Amino acid sequence: GGAAEPPPKLVLDLERLANVPSDKAGPLQRYTATIQSQRGDYNGKVLSIRQDDLRTLAVIYDQSPSVLTEQLISWGVLGADARRAVQVDEG
Numbered sequence: 282g283g284a285a286e287p288p289p290k291l292v293l294d295l296e297r298l299a300n301v302p303s304d305k306a307g308p309l310q311r312y313t314a315t316i317q318s319q320r321g322d323y324n325g326k327v328l329s330i331r332q333d334d335l336r337t338l339a340v341i342y343d344q345s346p347s348v349l350t351e352q353l354i355s356w357g358v359l360g361a362d363a364r365r366a367v368q369v370d371e372g
């Protein structure tokens with residue numbers, strides 16, 4: 282505890298996500314499509330998601346949030362700043 286700064290916003294790059302092979306990114310592609318549909322937010326190049334969504338996605342991918350975050354950063358779907366969201370969560 283004791284983090285002075287708020288967690289960074291988790292902003293997914295949807296154009297990068299669309300270019301990741303769906304055998305890897307399929308679950309995340311379906312998850313983001315569902316959020317876009319529920320919000321009526323169809324035309325964005327990026328999508329801000331909840332901190333809780335990262336935990337949910339980690340369950341879907343059967344990985345820890347920090348390992349999943351590294352994967353998303355390596356795909357270019359999340360910025361490196363997202364690491365701090367996981368540190369806040371796990372700290």
Ligand code: C2E
Pocket residue numbers: 316319320321329330331334
């Ligand atoms: P909900 O969770 O009952 O939220 C209802 C409305 O409250 C949202 O309608 C939105 O106008 C507002 N709202 C809730 N949380 C936030 C927030 O953190 N920031 C902002 N700016 N507004 C917030 P909206 O956007 O039409 O979404 C409808 C429903 O779609 C939500 O109902 C929720 O069930 C789902 N949803 C939308 N975006 C997300 C998301 O990023 N993650 C998840 N897990 N569900 C989402």
Ligand code: C2E
Pocket residue numbers: 290292322324325326327328329330
């Ligand atoms: P920001 O959060 O830094 O977002 C910058 C820009 O990224 C937004 O410009 C928008 O073009 C894009 N963006 C970010 N998240 C999403 C998303 O989930 N869907 C889509 N379609 N685009 C997204 P925009 O819309 O002109 O907003 C400028 C700033 O206004 C935002 O900066 C934020 O500070 C504020 N803002 C806009 N909408 C909301 C909101 O629903 N909740 C809160 N708290 N702030 C908002």
Ligand code: C2E
Pocket residue numbers: 290291320329330331332333
């Ligand atoms: P944001 O809109 O700037 O909201 C920042 C944080 O304020 C959210 O982080 C959440 O902790 C809190 N918050 C804002 N509005 C609500 C609300 O209506 N209900 C509750 N329970 N908390 C609220 P969080 O959840 O990590 O979401 C991060 C960003 O994801 C939001 O930034 C927003 O850009 C987007 N987002 C999340 N849920 C929704 C949603 O339902 N609809 C839309 N349009 N955007 C959402």
